[in-house]
Structures are given as C-alpha cells and as structure tokens.
Amino acid sequence: MRFDVVTLFPELFEPFTRIGVTRRAFEGSAPAVQLRLWPLREFADDAYRRVDDRAYGGGPGMVMLVEPLERALSAIRADQQAAGSGPTPVILFSPAGRPLTQQRVTALAASPGAVLICGRYEGIDQRFIDRHVDEEISLGDYVLSGGELPALTLIDAAARLQAGVLNDAQSHEQDSFSDGLLDCPHYSRPEVLASAAGEPDAVPPVLLSGHHAQIARWRREQQLRLTWLRRPELIAAARAAGRLSKADERFLAQLKSAP
Ligand code: 4FM
Numbered sequence: 001m002r003f004d005v006v007t008l009f010p011e012l013f014e015p016f017t018r019i020g021v022t023r024r025a026f027e028g029s030a031p032a033v034q035l036r037l038w039p040l041r042e043f044a045d046d047a048y049r050r051v052d053d054r055a056y057g058g059g060p061g062m063v064m065l066v067e068p069l070e071r072a073l074s075a076i077r078a079d080q081q082a083a084g085s086g087p088t089p090v091i092l093f094s095p096a097g098r099p100l101t102q103q104r105v106t107a108l109a110a111s112p113g114a115v116l117i118c119g120r121y122e123g124i125d126q127r128f129i130d131r132h133v134d135e136e137i138s139l140g141d142y143v144l145s146g147g148e149l150p151a152l153t154l155i156d157a158a159a160r161l162q163a164g165v166l167n168d169a170q171s172h173e174q175d176s177f178s179d180g181l182l183d184c185p186h187y188s189r190p191e192v193l194a195s196a197a198g199e200p201d202a203v204p205p206v207l208l209s210g211h212h213a214q215i216a217r218w219r220r221e222q223q224l225r226l227t228w229l230r231r232p233e234l235i236a237a238a239r240a241a242g243r244l245s246k247a248d249e250r251f252l253a254q255l256k257s258a259p
Contacts, residue, residue, distance in 0.1 A: 001113040001162075002034040002085060003155055004076045006069065008051065008120050010037040012148050016156065021166060025159035032162035034113075035155065036079070043071040052121050061122030069117070069128045076115055089134040090115045092124070093150035095143060097136030100154065102177035104137070108154070109161040116154065118147030180238040182231060184222040221251050228255055 005013060017026035017035055025033040041049045045067065052062040073090070080086020091114045108114060117124070117133065129136075139150045159165060166172055176183040191208065193201040206218045227234050235252065238244050244252070 001032070001109070001111060001158070002036060002080075002088065003113050003151075003158075004036045004038060004080070004088070004115045005118065005151055005155075006038045006040055006072045006076075006115070007118040007148055007151070008040050009118075009146070009148055010039045013037055013152065013155075016152055022156055022159040025162045025165045032165065033155070033159045036076075038072045038076060040068055040072055043068040043075070045071075055122065059122075064119060064121055064124040064128075066125045066128045069124070070132070073115065073132055085112065088113045088115055090117060090132050091154075092117045092119065092129060092133045092136050093139070093147035093154075094119065094136050095138050095141065097138035100137050100139055100150075100157075102157075102175070105154065105157040106161060109158040116147070116151040118151050120146040180234060180241065180243055181223040181227045182234070184219040184226070217247070220248065224248055224251055225255060225259075228252060229259070 007013070013035060014037075017023065025031060026035060040051050044051050050065070051068045052064050055061065055063045077087055080088065088111075093116070137150070137154070139153060144150065161172060172178060174183065187203040187207055191203050195201060204218070206214055209215070224235070227238075235244075
C-alpha cells in the first residue's frame with residue numbers, strides 16, 4: 001500500500017519509518033508500506049512560498065490556500081498514474097471527522113492506501129474539502145495544532161497490520177479492539193514482586209498453572225471486566241455484533257452483582 005502525505009513538515013515523518021517493529025513495513029525494494037511525502041511549500045506559486053492567508057469575514061488565524069493543495073494533489077495523481085497505482089482516497093484529519101476505529105484501520109491496511117492531508121493554521125479553505133476530500137477522520141475530541149500526528153498515528157496503526165511486521169503472527173489478533181474488547185492485563189518476571197512497604201505483588205496464579213483453557217478463560221474474563229468497567233458501550237456493541245458467548249454473558253451477569 002502507499003500513503004501520500006501532504007504536509008508543511010515532511011521531516012517529522014521519516015524518523016518513524018526507521019524505528020521499532022514497524023520499520024520492517026517501510027524497508028526493502030518492495031516495502032509493504034510506501035510513504036511518499038509531498039512538502040506543501042514546494043507547491044506555492046510565489047517568491048514567499050505562501051500557502052496560507054487571512055480568512056474572509058475576518059477573525060484571528062490563517063487559512064490554508066486551495067491552490068497549493070490542488071497542485072500537490074495533481075502531482076500525487078500524476079505520480080500514482082505513472083506508477084500504475086492510483087487513485088487512492090483523500091483523507092483529512094480534523095476534529096470534525098468521524099472517530100478513527102480499529103475497524104477503519106484494518107480496512108485501510110488492506111487497501112491500496114490513501115492521500116493524507118495534514119492541515120495547519122486555523123483551517124483549510126472549505127472549497128478544497130468540498131472538491132477533493134473523501135473522508136474526514138478525527139483522533140478524538142481535543143484540538144491539535146496540525147494533522148501530522150494524526151497522519152503518523154494512522155500510518156503506524158496500518159503498518160503494524162502488514163504481513164511480516166509483528167514478530168508473532170497472531171499478536172495483533174489479541175490487541176485491544178481487534179475483537180471489540182479491551183486487552184487483558186499482562187505479566188512477566190518476577191513471579192513475586194517485592195514491595196518496600198506493603199505486601200509483595202504476585203502474578204495471578206492461574207497464569208502459572210499451565211492450564212491453557214483456564215488461562216484463556218481468565219484472560220477473556222479480564223477483558224470483559226475491564227471493558228465493562230471502563231468502556232461499557234463496547235460491551236453493548238460486542239453483544240449487538242454477536243461476539244459474546246453464553247459463558248461471556250454468564251460472567252457479565254455475575255459481574256453486575258459483584259463487580
Ligand atoms: C486540523 C489543525 C486541521 C489545523 C487541525 C487544521 C485533529 C483531531 C486535530 C487539528 N485531527 N483529530 N483531534 N487537528 O485536532 O484529527 Cl487545518
């Protein structure tokens with residue numbers, strides 16, 4: 001897949017392609033994820049490399065100009081055509097978008113890719129959005145200073161789902177949200193963690209029992225408990241999607257009487 005990123009800060013992206021498990025997704029002659037950066041300032045048409053201007057109607061803050069964005073998008077379309085790989089949908093990151101979900105990430109990760117528009121300043125001229133943007137995505141109900149961190153978030157989430165990126169082929173099948181529930185807690189050595197003041201903290205004994213079925217049931221119950229406590233709306237969604245077993249429902253019924 002390929003991500004074409006339109007940004008005023010292309011230098012933010014490359015370091016992420018060089019680190020961690022996701023590095024493998026960007027490496028080699030035929031990488032699972034091709035990252036192409038399109039520095040917006042190169043598409044300005046004046047000597048000052050201007051890509052923003054004041055808002056009609058007044059008020060504080062600058063607006064990103066349509067024309068440099070359209071020139072960048074035309075260059076991307078030409079490049080995609082030359083590579084025999086386009087056109088991919090245009091995504092804009094904004095608090096006004098639909099919240100990003102693992103379901104959307106999974107679908108994108110299996111697609112040919114997307115053009116990611118990273119806004120800066122107070123906003124983007126609405127006419128660019130109306131003409132070219134296929135989807136607006138939000139990372140959450142808070143305000144960032146630009147779309148670069150959301151773009152990197154989406155690229156990271158998609159890169160780790162590419163074949164051969166995670167060490168364990170199944171490790172993302174156990175992620176939070178991959179089955180619509182939060183992840184269970186994890187433990188490693190030491191078995192008993194000494195404490196300066198109170199009692200030592202032991203690993204839950206079932207995890208040392210070697211009973212794989214009991215361990216799987218305990219983990220599932222931990223997932224259900226944590227999700228019920230912190231994100232009850234995800235329990236409702238899992239139920240509606242038919243993803244809760246009879247054993248899950250029994251456990252949840254029991255939780256309500258003794259959380
Ligand atoms: C968006 C700044 C567009 C400038 C932003 C422009 C955000 C979010 C966000 C800030 N994006 N989820 N929350 N963007 O705050 O996705 Cl032009």
